[in-house]
Amino acid sequence: MKECIFCKIANKEIPATVIYEDNDILVFMDIGPIIKGHALVIPKKHYDPVTETPDEILTRLHLTAKRIAKAQMNGLGADGVNIMQNNGTAAGQEVPHIHIHVIPRFENDGHHWNWNAKTYENFDEMNELAENVRKQI
Numbered sequence: 036m037k038e039c040i041f042c043k044i045a046n047k048e049i050p051a052t053v054i055y056e057d058n059d060i061l062v063f064m065d066i067g068p069i070i071k072g073h074a075l076v077i078p079k080k081h082y083d084p085v086t087e088t089p090d091e092i093l094t095r096l097h098l099t100a101k102r103i104a105k106a107q108m109n110g111l112g113a114d115g116v117n118i119m120q121n122n123g124t125a126a127g128q129e130v131p132h133i134h135i136h137v138i139p140r141f142e143n144d145g146h147h148w149n150w151n152a153k154t155y156e157n158f159d160e161m162n163e164l165a166e167n168v169r170k171q172i
């Protein structure tokens with residue numbers, strides 16, 4: 036993908052602070068960290084969104100995210116880690132090249148997700164939505 040910023044990073048056409056790489060995977064520091072140390076795990080080849088990403092690549096991305104989480108805990112003293120992956124602008128995705136956010140978290144780091152839990156009208160409403168998804172699996 037010619038105009039994809041993460042393809043350019045993967046191809047070393049624009050610089051990034053790389054933490055880890057192998058033949059297929061690149062991990063680098065997010066330029067706009069939610070918490071300092073925030074890293075992004077990407078495939079070097081362009082895939083997007085998660086539903087179009089081959090299972091083998093997706094597995095490797097997630098296993099790498101796990102390794103980075105451990106390295107953030109051991110290397111940065113993180114007390115916890117958020118692992119996130121956005122798909123589509125409706126979900127807050129800005130760069131359309133699959134990437135996993137690995138965000139180190141510290142007790143009292145001051146960041147709070149706007150996790151605004153809703154309620155269902157009743158169990159029928161929840162069951163109907165569950166059935167619509169269940170049928171597609």
Ligand code: 5GP
Nearest residue numbers: 040051064065066067068121127128129130
């Ligand atoms: P998204 O919202 O697509 O899940 O996340 C995109 C992430 O990529 C953001 O956290 C943003 O800070 C990061 N980002 C965007 N452009 C660049 C860039 O040129 N270099 C680096 N290192 N990170 C970037």
Ligand code: ZN
Nearest residue numbers: 039042081132
């Ligand atoms: Zn790309």
